[in-house]
Amino acid sequence: MVKAGRVAIDISLVRNLPLFRQMEPAALARMMTRATPQRFAKGATVFEQGADAAAFFFLLHGRLKVSQVTADGQQVMMRVVHPGDLFGFARALARPDYPGTAKAAVDSLVISWPMAEWDTVVEGNPRLAMNAMQNIGQRLDEAHTRLREMSTQEVERRVAHAVLRLTQKAGSIEPAGTRIDFPITRQDIAEMTGTTLHTVSRLLSAWEARGLVEGGRQKLMVTDAEGLARIADPED
């Protein structure tokens, strides 16, 4: 847990990010006064499921995985946090604790505020409140999308959708295709789609044989997005 004292955050770093856009410069400056920048090395835990929700966060750089463990020990990946996302806003869910555990998938840079600031900041910045609400609303929309998929699609389509979404949100374009730019395991994908490691592995192997993807240890590249999309959404 790197506590970085009172280090001012350069406003130019954030002023153009969607979340903070249209905020009055003075208000933004005031908000950043209360913020603490923190670095998390790959693998480090930002917060733990069940812990008292003492702070909320914004991801500047890197990737995080947020997952939950059920009572009987099964993991479910609830979301991947991308730069520009708010996370750990338990207050907005009216919860006293974090519902999941957030871990850095790569070295990451976050900004955090004491949770008590949430109310102040939201009530004091109508513009930010709107933006934050949309941030949360998008998350709701995503959750609904996943629910719809889980309810109606077989495993293969769900996995295809999940992989395509990952390449869209976290893809780096290479000559041979689009690579998911952070380490991700078959287990991760299984936890995102409600299936098992084994099934994901089998699917990816089959896809690789058909030339749709190229796999590797914690690596995945989509070499034929069109083909994958056809699996995800068989047109008519």
Place this chain on the structure above:
Amino acid sequence: MVKAGRVAIDISLVRNLPLFRQMEPAALARMMTRATPQRFAKGATVFEQGADAAAFFFLLHGRLKVSQVTADGQQVMMRVVHPGDLFGFARALARPDYPGTAKAAVDSLVISWPMAEWDTVVEGNPRLAMNAMQNIGQRLDEAHTRLREMSTQEVERRVAHAVLRLTQKAGSIEPAGTRIDFPITRQDIAEMTGTTLHTVSRLLSAWEARGLVEGGRQKLMVTDAEGLARIADPED
């Protein structure tokens, strides 16, 4: 579509509801000026999936079911709207259209505002903004709960959870047990839990034989909540 002209809404009807609590009386009065009360008879449609999101709503009285249809025609029930809930707030999801269709399960009374008011109202009422955000946040929490269940639990547990949740949110206590106080079909429950009508029917029949519930046409009463809870969460 009952358009009720400029009928003022009695502020005393809403001032004590959680969503509007702590708002300044003047601001609340102003907000209600813009609102239109509407009644929807059982079975009527409040808004349709894909339609231009022209208004957002608040349920005063009744019950609504919101469901989505997938491209291949399968229904998924996204939520049941209870009195005191906001719904149809597409703007907060940054969507131009309604993601689902809302139908009255019983005669219902709603208040609606033109969607353009959303921004005004949220930006102009910090207190309301917080409350609305929590309303949406709760919905996110619920979606995550369902995702977790869909990912890790077999059908029987999911259905048990769904039924228990319904009795908690919409249960009327009777001598013999807790009745779900609006008409609900096995198909509905199937669409809430990602399974089929047939499987739900089989489960309920089995439960009825064990004395846990009592079924009927569009009816369901839980007669042994403890027993059902044991199915939902087998302790250790």
Place this chain on the structure above:
DNA sequence: CGATCTGTTTGCGATTGCGCAAAGTGACGC
């Protein structure tokens, strides 16, 4: 540079829950 650890692949049998089919049954309208 070998040992070890973590992540991956693959086979096979066991189940769960689905899909199809067909028969009941309560509610409502005429």
Place this chain on the structure above:
DNA sequence: GCGTCACTTTGCGCAATCGCAAACAGATCG
């Protein structure tokens, strides 16, 4: 009071996918 419609029940075979088991392979570390 009867017909119809919507909702429900139940049986049966099949397919998807899980669970277990075992072998394999990059990566990391001393």
